[in-house]
Amino acid sequence: MKKNIYLIAVLLVVTLLVGTGFITKDGFDFSDFSTEGLELDYNVPTEAEFTPLLAPVTPKFYLFLGKSYVGFKEALGFKESRGNYHIVNDYGYMGKYQFSAATLRMMGLKDTDNFLYNTRQQESAFLAYTSLNKWVLRKDIKRSVGKTIGGVKITESGILAAAHLAGAGNVQKFLRSGGENGFEDANGASIRYYLKKFSGYDTSHIIPNKKPRIM
Template sequence: MKKNIYLIAVLLVVTLLVGTGFISRDSFDFSAYSTEGLELNYNVPTEAEISEFAAPVAPKYYLFLGKTYVGFKEALGFKESRGNYHITNPFGYMGKYQFSAATLRILGIKNSDNFLYDTRQQEAAFLAYTSLNKWVLRKDIKRYSGKKIAGIKVTESGILAAAHLAGAGNVKKFLRTAGEDRFEDANGASIRYYLKKFSGYDTSHIVPNRRPMVM
């Protein structure tokens, strides 16, 4: 009998504790509680105090593209425009890879204004134009790759980068005259410089295309 009474008492206590635990703030009167007269120590620094003593920590991002095709096009895009898709230079060359309006028309692009703000179209144009240059220069790539001309080791990627700068015809002349027929653009960039700077990238997957079109 005593055991049953004890068990009932325990159940009542548990029930009371559980029940009071679910009483909402709205139904409980906190007016009897006050911190008045207590010594309180809130040792929490302000945002200004934190920024005063804490050194700014800038996140670091390292993206190593190496000698891949992506590395090739990003390096060339940075050289041409610092990677700015929306820029037009004083000579009218547009976008990240600095295309002329005439070159864009060859690739089937007629709306230059839209081109400046269509990043996908610019990337497609770069690949299309590079595939065209690879078709035009396919024999020269085969003939001169691995050889030294004007002190520069010739590679396929170097030839394609130089063709982007000067046009495939001027690159042909440079290679076939052993570097005697030289070219520089309005900014002083030369075929020789591009051959060296963009040497050794993997552009093997680019398929030569006689009539590439950007849709």
């Protein structure tokens, strides 16, 4: 009971002090706090006026993929279609890696209607086709990698890229003829160019597959 009386007394004292603290005495001179004669008309620029004063900053981000497998497929996809999954060229080749309907059917994809809008399927198709070309060209890869043929130092990734362009059979002809039997597509891209442009990437993990299937 005594504790409650003490607590009430303390609260009354605090309330009195706080209440009287904001009460001003009559006749207090506030002239020292007057704004008379002060320049209060400030010109604050609007957002539209302020923005041009700032130097435009455009952040740039570069994804370094190096000579990895991802770097290989992205470089090849960019060369084929600028990385556009939804494109069809004048000759009917489709998607990021520019596949023909016949090639897709060969790897088990009978219905290509949704192919352009299925990015996972396109990536699966690229890996499947690359594994098939590696199986077809396995002996030529073993014989030719490290040699200079047709003025180009041969690498496995270069062979696989050239096979994507021209087909494994044409790459075999090029390698076995010492670079004499060449090939160019309708846009003028050649086996020699692909061998050089896509050389030195790490494609070692790709398993040769005689009958690959698109997932």
